[in-house]
Amino acid sequence: MSQGKKIATRESYGRTLAELGKEHEDFLVLDADLAGSTKTAVFRKAFPERHINCGIAEQNMIGVAAGIAATGRVAFASSFAMFAAGRAYEQIRNSVGYPQLNVKIAATHGGISVGEDGATHQCNEDFALMRTIPGMVVMVPSDDVEAEAMVRAAYAHKGPVYMRFSRLATPVFNNPETYRFEIGKAITMREGKDVAIIAAGLPVASAMEAAEKLAAEGIEARVIDMHTIKPLNEEAVLRAAKEIGKIVTVEEHSVIGGLGSAVAEVLAEQCPAKLKRVGVYDRYTESGPAEALIHHYGLDGEGVYSAVKAFLA
Structure with a gap:
């Protein structure tokens, strides 16, 4: 496969949120004091009134996201995979999964490509954890083009979604002109x-x-x-x-x-x-x-x- 440009899919996530923000006013973005790393800072710059920094309190962030979704809006909650899927598992299970709320969990820095952050932050268990929650959609994009399409599909989907985005810049090989994405269709x-x-x-x-x-x-x-x-x-x-x-x-x-x-x-x-x-x-x-x-x-x-x-x- 030819090696062209490389883009970290966390960059795709932040950019797509900002684009979606111009198209839809019914969603908010939450972060756990990691907006620079998860790239939700891109959305925050464009829509500061719709971005909430919950601080280093991921469990509380999920609770806040659930509350927002319970009012009929959409909530994107972002943190590192280890914290989003691991630390906040109980809150995701009981506050998001059980009532099937419209919360989209966007986890960055998953897997071994987190690199120097080490074993404590290299979350290699998040898919397994999220798969066990009834009704949870679990997705991971392969490149920038797929990541953008995935975020848009997650917004449109009714119910909880878990997405993992990369820290490492990866090759872009899908053609944005011809690429078509559908949840659950390989x-x-x-x-x-x-x-x-x-x-x-x-x-x-x-x-x-x-x-x-x-x-x-x-x-x-x-x-x-x-x-x-x-x-x-x-x-x-x-x-x-x-x-x-x-x-x-x-x-x-x-x-x-x-x-x-x-x-x-x-x-x-x-x-x-x-x-x-x-x-x-x-x-x-x-x-x-x-x-x-x-x-x-x-x-x-x-x-x-x-x-x-x-x-x-």
Whole structure:
């Protein structure tokens, strides 16, 4: 895959909020004293009266967001993934999920690409936590174009949504002129008959790079961008299982409870197929440069290529 411009999807989030603010007046944006990092400061500059800094009190922020949503408006609540999904889990479950309120939780700085912030901040469990909340939509964009479309879709969706955005700048490969996004509908980036690589978020670019290397060796890999982890596009998974029978999932998350688990559940119940999960294996990660950590955990193009080769062997 050609390497063009790179944009962190947290930048996409902040920019899109500001654009949406011009189009709709029925939503507010909340932050937990991290507006510069989550990029909600872009929205705050344009609409200061619709931005609330709740301070370093993420649990309270979710409660405030729930209160706003209970009045019929939409609330975007933003913080780092470790705090948004982890620290505020109970409030999300009981105050947002239980009444199915229109709160959109935007978590930045998730996964190992948080880099030097270290194991305490590299949240590799957020998808698993959010998947367990009934009615919660769980999504992660692969690039800037998808991130913008995702934020707009989240606003339009009625009910709670969890989105994770990256700190690391990642390649922009989707064409904004032709790209179409729909919650719960995976996108086939590349067709193939020998193996299916189902990826979400940052690893989608890695999967595309790996597919190019595999193609040079005569191995045709289907690449699926599973941007919505819940509700999962079961049809795309079952099609890959029936037509190919060999599936590799790739995620910047623990292999427990995230994309790999969701795919495994579908296969186990409906169409058994060979499966390899690539991600973080039941451990705490460590501090280091983001690119080095991605390589270390096999989530770059080279790592995905090697995992697929070993799987097929």
